[in-house]
Amino acid sequence: MSIQRPYGAGDEADSNEQLAMAHAVMRIPSPRIARTGELLDLIRREVAVTTSELATKMGVARSTVTERLELLTRHGLVVPAGERQAGRGRPPARMAFNPRAGITLAAQVGMSGTLVAVSDLAGEILWLTQVQLDLAEGRDALETMLEKQFTAGLAEVGEDLSRVHGIGIGMPGDIEIAAAGNAAQDPDDWAAHLISRRLQGVFHCPVFVDRDVNYLALGEQRVSWPVTNMMLSVKAGTVIVCGLVVDGKVVRATSGLFGEIGHSKVAGADAPCTCGGRGCLNTVAGGAALAAQLREQGHDVHTAREVAQLAKQGVVAAVQAVRTAGVRIGEVVASAMNLLNPEVITVWGYLADAGDQFLSGMYEAIYKDALPGAANSVVLERSRLGDTAGIRGAALTVIEHTLRPEVVDSYFTALAEG
Numbered sequence: 086m087s088i089q090r091p092y093g094a095g096d097e098a099d100s101n102e103q104l105a106m107a108h109a110v111m112r113i114p115s116p117r118i119a120r121t122g123e124l125l126d127l128i129r130r131e132v133a134v135t136t137s138e139l140a141t142k143m144g145v146a147r148s149t150v151t152e153r154l155e156l157l158t159r160h161g162l163v164v165p166a167g168e169r170q171a172g173r174g175r176p177p178a179r180m181a182f183n184p185r186a187g188i189t190l191a192a193q194v195g196m197s198g199t200l201v202a203v204s205d206l207a208g209e210i211l212w213l214t215q216v217q218l219d220l221a222e223g224r225d226a227l228e229t230m231l232e233k234q235f236t237a238g239l240a241e242v243g244e245d246l247s248r249v250h251g252i253g254i255g256m257p258g259d260i261e262i263a264a265a266g267n268a269a270q271d272p273d274d275w276a277a278h279l280i281s282r283r284l285q286g287v288f289h290c291p292v293f294v295d296r297d298v299n300y301l302a303l304g305e306q307r308v309s310w311p312v313t314n315m316m317l318s319v320k321a322g323t324v325i326v327c328g329l330v331v332d333g334k335v336v337r338a339t340s341g342l343f344g345e346i347g348h349s350k351v352a353g354a355d356a357p358c359t360c361g362g363r364g365c366l367n368t369v370a371g372g373a374a375l376a377a378q379l380r381e382q383g384h385d386v387h388t389a390r391e392v393a394q395l396a397k398q399g400v401v402a403a404v405q406a407v408r409t410a411g412v413r414i415g416e417v418v419a420s421a422m423n424l425l426n427p428e429v430i431t432v433w434g435y436l437a438d439a440g441d442q443f444l445s446g447m448y449e450a451i452y453k454d455a456l457p458g459a460a461n462s463v464v465l466e467r468s469r470l471g472d473t474a475g476i477r478g479a480a481l482t483v484i485e486h487t488l489r490p491e492v493v494d495s496y497f498t499a500l501a502e503g
């Protein structure tokens with residue numbers, strides 16, 4: 086089935102929720118369709134999976150449930166779960182969500198490599214590729230690459246356009262992009278306009294664009310820490326950024342600048358920063374800064390990835406640089422902990438992968454600077470999803486938005502009205 090039809094290319098973006106987001110042209114559900122989306126949601130979350138469970142949970146007649154189950158089954162969204170047992174006391178038929186009822190296209194755009202993927206409707210990755218693209222080449226080059234790779238991905242998994250529920254794209258922050266050689270841009274210039282409009286037109290589906298760190302946090306929370314109420318996700322790569330998930334929602338705050346801990350001022354630091362200020366955390370603990378420090382000591386390193394490689398090889402200067410970066414980042418995170426008291430802090434990126442010294446450094450600072458209660462109760466660990474955390478977050482964003490009960494009801498109503 087395809088659920089993208091009610092979406093229009095010219096719909097307005099809701100900048101408060103996503104940097105760019107296509108909206109469905111929502112329709113009032115017809116009486117025979119109303120609450121079909123709610124029923125699908127209950128099955129998908131495995132809250133109620135038999136006709137009687139669904140009828141009880143929704144407070145409706147079994148015939149109402151049956152009618153909606155037939156509709157969902159006809160469109161492949163719901164399938165019988167497991168084998169029915171023969172013989173006496175036959176259990177009632179259990180229904181399950183069918184993750185292969187459609188697909189999403191997802192990308193995690195990075196300063197040193199972009200991941201492009203096709204996922205099913207459970208967010209499981211069906212196809213994944215990595216592409217090198219210098220963001221200094223600009224938006225058109227990025228769009229062209231994404232269009233080409235998404236098309237290739239569709240062919241690889243044997244799917245066509247009608248099966249695409251949506252596209253999710255995680256982008257680095259604008260300060261990062263600007264630092265890569267582009268003139269400073271209006272914050273949603275890259276995200277909201279060009280990317281969403283062009284790809285919407287080509288793939289006829291909604292496009293969701295958000296900060297990469299938000300998708301990293303969302304993916305990690307949904308897959309690795311589903312019952313955690315407050316999770317801080319730190320991206321420690323070329324620059325330091327963080328995302329926050331509270332009660333299952335990514336915090337975006339006022340102007341999309343949430344989580345810019347890399348621009349927190351560090352005592353004793355005075356180097357100029359890409360933000361125009363001086364002495365920011367990024368200038369002493371970001372991967373780019375570490376590479377510069379190591380070059381001064383005669384090492385041939387230019388990127389966060391190369392710094393991490395050197396540390397993993399046991400080169401003392403690199404190990405020390407990574408450990409000190411962990412302490413500096415930990416000091417800033419400790420302040421955030423005193424404010425937020427998170428249950429879990431996950432760390433993602435090249436520095437997190439550089440060896441145990443990085444997390445040890447963070448631990449050291451957190452135990453020194455955060456309130457003892459906050460430090461003792463927090464779980465600090467490397468991202469469990471690793472490279473694919475952002476992709477999973479992008480795919481899950483598409484799925485959670487396009488399978489919202491009201492969107493599903495609207496879709497089927499539009500279909501019935503022709």
Ligand SMILES: [Zn+2]
Binds near residue numbers: 361
């Ligand atoms: Zn700064």
